[in-house]
Amino acid sequence: MSLSDTIAAIATAISPQQGSVGIVRLSGDRAEAIAKQIFHAGGKQEWASHRILYGFVRNPSSREIVDESLLLLMKAPRSFTREDVVEFHCHGGIMAVQQVLNLCLENGARLAEAGEFSLRAFLNGRIDLTQAESINDLVGAKSAQAVQLAIASLRGKLAHSLKYLRGKCLNLLTEIEARIDFEDDLPPLDVEWVKSEISFVAQESQQILATADRGELLRTGLKVAIVGRPNVGKSSLLNAWSRSDRAIVTDLPGTTRDVVDSQLVVGGIPIQVLDTAGIRETEDVVEKIGVERSRQAAQSADLVLMVIDASIGWIEKDTEIYEIVNDRPVILVMNKIDLALTPSPSPKGQGEQILTPPLLRERGLGGEGIPIVKTAASQNQGIEDLEAAILKCIQQDAIAAANLDVAINQRQKACLLRVVQSLDNVKIAITDQLPLDFWTIDLRAAISAIGEITGEEVTESVLDQIFSRFCIGK
Numbered sequence: 001m002s003l004s005d006t007i008a009a010i011a012t013a014i015s016p017q018q019g020s021v022g023i024v025r026l027s028g029d030r031a032e033a034i035a036k037q038i039f040h041a042g043g044k045q046e047w048a049s050h051r052i053l054y055g056f057v058r059n060p061s062s063r064e065i066v067d068e069s070l071l072l073l074m075k076a077p078r079s080f081t082r083e084d085v086v087e088f089h090c091h092g093g094i095m096a097v098q099q100v101l102n103l104c105l106e107n108g109a110r111l112a113e114a115g116e117f118s119l120r121a122f123l124n125g126r127i128d129l130t131q132a133e134s135i136n137d138l139v140g141a142k143s144a145q146a147v148q149l150a151i152a153s154l155r156g157k158l159a160h161s162l163k164y165l166r167g168k169c170l171n172l173l174t175e176i177e178a179r180i181d182f183e184d185d186l187p188p189l190d191v192e193w194v195k196s197e198i199s200f201v202a203q204e205s206q207q208i209l210a211t212a213d214r215g216e217l218l219r220t221g222l223k224v225a226i227v228g229r230p231n232v233g234k235s236s237l238l239n240a241w242s243r244s245d246r247a248i249v250t251d252l253p254g255t256t257r258d259v260v261d262s263q264l265v266v267g268g269i270p271i272q273v274l275d276t277a278g279i280r281e282t283e284d285v286v287e288k289i290g291v292e293r294s295r296q297a298a299q300s301a302d303l304v305l306m307v308i309d310a311s312i313g314w315i316e317k318d319t320e321i322y323e324i325v326n327d328r329p330v331i332l333v334m335n336k337i338d339l340a341l342t343p344s345p346s347p348k349g350q351g352e353q354i355l356t357p358p359l360l361r362e363r364g365l366g367g368e369g370i371p372i373v374k375t376a377a378s379q380n381q382g383i384e385d386l387e388a389a390i391l392k393c394i395q396q397d398a399i400a401a402a403n404l405d406v407a408i409n410q411r412q413k414a415c416l417l418r419v420v421q422s423l424d425n426v427k428i429a430i431t432d433q434l435p436l437d438f439w440t441i442d443l444r445a446a447i448s449a450i451g452e453i454t455g456e457e458v459t460e461s462v463l464d465q466i467f468s469r470f471c472i473g474k
Helices: 031-038 095-106 116-123 129-139 144-154 157-181 191-209 212-220 234-242 285-300 316-325 357-362 383-396 410-431 436-454 460-467
Strands: 007-010 021-027 039-041 051-058 065-074 085-091 222-228 260-266 269-275 303-309 330-335 372-374
Touching: 007 095, 007 116, 021 031, 021 095, 021 116, 031 039, 031 065, 031 085, 031 095, 039 065, 051 095, 065 095, 085 095, 116 129, 116 460, 129 144, 129 157, 129 410, 129 436, 129 460, 144 157, 144 212, 157 191, 157 436, 191 410, 212 269, 212 410, 222 234, 222 316, 222 383, 234 260, 234 269, 234 303, 234 330, 234 383, 260 383, 269 383, 303 316, 303 383, 330 383, 372 383, 410 436
Parallel strands: 222 269, 222 303, 303 330, 330 372
Antiparallel strands: 007 021, 021 085, 039 051, 051 065, 065 085, 260 269
16 A cells, blocks of 8 residues: 555445445545546636536546536545545446546556545544544444444544543653653652552543443444244234334244344344244254254344243243253243233143243242343334343443443453553552662553554554455545
8 A cells, every 4th residue: 555646436335226426536646637637527617625516527538428427626635534535426326436436547546445545544644543443433333322432432532531641651651761861860759649640540541441342332233132932922023123024923833934133223222133933843944944043043142032922821842942042141021911811721732831930930040130021012012121121131231331422442442451451560560669660661561552542653454454344435
């Protein structure tokens, strides 16, 4: 990659017959020159920065018009990358934007690499590394709360806190190193002040670290699997919860043959709900594959909703299914509660004992703290109680936090853990009365780790790892 190149890429998602506008973006020293080669602005329109031009994109060789377009020129440094940037606002779809991009490449631009626009913005000092990562978080946000966290980071809230802590560490390092080099010319080092400052930075770092799990949950979401015997109302529950007809519902057992998923947001947390095939022994080859996928989905889920037919109660087949999922967090959903007002007899000829929820606890299945929710999915009843139980489970796992201002990602968490460990080592060196040189070693490590988060100290391999996750047009 070279910053001297002019890069080009499609900056919007494109698909056939979808999207009314598609954007092709250029960035680099030759962006304006390339644009003037392929764009014809009619009349006396002035090519000025931050002005919109109307015209046609055409092939300079054949003079063939490719698209009717708007052009936006943003001269350096007043652009996202702090380079000359040109955007062609074309008709949406595939062919128009692809042809405009091809003309840019044929006339001197290079196809941008993944995240290269954001990388240039970082390298040119337009944004720091936390802001660059927040751009990717904003694009991939699955809930309104995730959007707000990304915007807060994009506006520099996380970077401001980290740079403040890094500044304190740098000030400490300066004072300590001054005593090493000019011991006879300066008053003795105030050790209690050093310990107090280190404790403050460590405590603040711990508070930021506490946001990592919540941040990860808001970014990636929670995977919830709905499991149970055939015909207990799993698909009806999914349909009622998602307010759609995502899953086919019939009175016939085995209707669901594969895993059906739906994307929901509960309490600001994105949730991927997986409706699985009823788990039972079957000779049907297709259904057997679906049952196996149900088992796999349950094992990979963050939370399992085990649905019980309340009109029948807990039977031994439910016990077998529970044994498959009991290593995951489980909520028992007693569905069809509207049909359980009049107790129905045990299925004849099966010899299976019906277990009510109290008996379930007596048998030690799930323990006293197992959540039980009553629903009537076909009547859209109990969904709010189900969502409340899910949020309570999350809070019990110490994942939820109230009104976060920022939330760090896993890379930032790893760096901050190194900060805390390095500061702990400084405290040990002070307690053990080691020479000042030993204090500075770990203090520099803490400063370096914070700098790796903000980008003030970062290697090329780290940058490659971060920006490779971006789309090409970002």
